[in-house]
Amino acid sequence: MTTPESGSTRPGRVAGVALLGLAAVALVLGLITVFGGNGDGRADGNGEEQPPRPPSSSATSTSATPRPPSSDTTSARPPTSSSPAPSKPATTTKPPGGDGNGESTKTTPVRVYNNSTIKGLAARAAADLKADGWQVAEVGNYSAGTIPTTTVYFRPGTDEEAAARSIAADFGMRVEARFAGIQDAHEGVIVIVTNDYQAAKGKNDK
Numbered sequence: 001m002t003t004p005e006s007g008s009t010r011p012g013r014v015a016g017v018a019l020l021g022l023a024a025v026a027l028v029l030g031l032i033t034v035f036g037g038n039g040d041g042r043a044d045g046n047g048e049e050q051p052p053r054p055p056s057s058s059a060t061s062t063s064a065t066p067r068p069p070s071s072d073t074t075s076a077r078p079p080t081s082s083s084p085a086p087s088k089p090a091t092t093t094k095p096p097g098g099d100g101n102g103e104s105t106k107t108t109p110v111r112v113y114n115n116s117t118i119k120g121l122a123a124r125a126a127a128d129l130k131a132d133g134w135q136v137a138e139v140g141n142y143s144a145g146t147i148p149t150t151t152v153y154f155r156p157g158t159d160e161e162a163a164a165r166s167i168a169a170d171f172g173m174r175v176e177a178r179f180a181g182i183q184d185a186h187e188g189v190i191v192i193v194t195n196d197y198q199a200a201k202g203k204n205d206k
Contacts, residue, residue: 105163109137109188115147116195125193132170142192144181150197153178153190163189172198 110129114122126136151174152167154160167189168175182190 105159105166106133107135108159108163109186110134110163110167110191111138111140111186111188112136112191112193113140113142115142115192116197118195121193121197125191125197128171129167129191134167137188138186142182147192147194149174150191150193151176153182153192155187160187160189167191 110126112122112126112129114120122139122141126139130136152164153176154164156177164175167173173191178185178190
């Protein structure tokens with residue numbers, strides 16, 4: 001047999017339990033709404049999984065499409081001159097005492113000396129020089145030292161330099177200024193022939 005107090009408290013407990021259930025349901029729905037929503041790859045209001053949404057076309061066109069480089073190349077071009085640089089007139093230099101071809105230098109006396117083991121080589125070289133128009137003033141031997149190769153010598157600052165260079169070019173000789181051993185010899189070009197001399201070598205090659 002129940003008392004009046006117990007009969008009145010049971011409905012109150014049932015109502016309290018019902019209110020707690022409603023509050024729990026509301027809390028769950030609120031959490032779903034806050035953390036779910038309609039975002040990409042999450043449940044919507046109905047609890048269904050939604051596929052990710054593609055990016056909008058406006059964002060793709062502005063951020064993903066690269067812009068071509070500027071076509072303005074005027075700053076990269078080198079400056080051009082409106083007028084060409086003036087050209088310098090060509091100048092020719094003639095050797096001292098000659099006309100550039102060595103013709104006027106052939107009046108310079110030539111002295112030919114033998115420094116080889118070949119007998120009569122100086123006379124043969126002198127004959128070659130005479131045949132080419134040179135004025136041979138002396139033929140002899142040079143025994144004061146050994147000359148490494150056939151060489152024509154001159155006194156610097158005189159017309160002998162042009163004559164020496166002309167002979168060297170025509171006969172394939174080396175050309176040098178006079179050394180101490182022949183510095184005080186008679187005036188004129190000095191040709192000292194050695195074993196490597198070949199008669200009129202430069203003339204035969206032309």
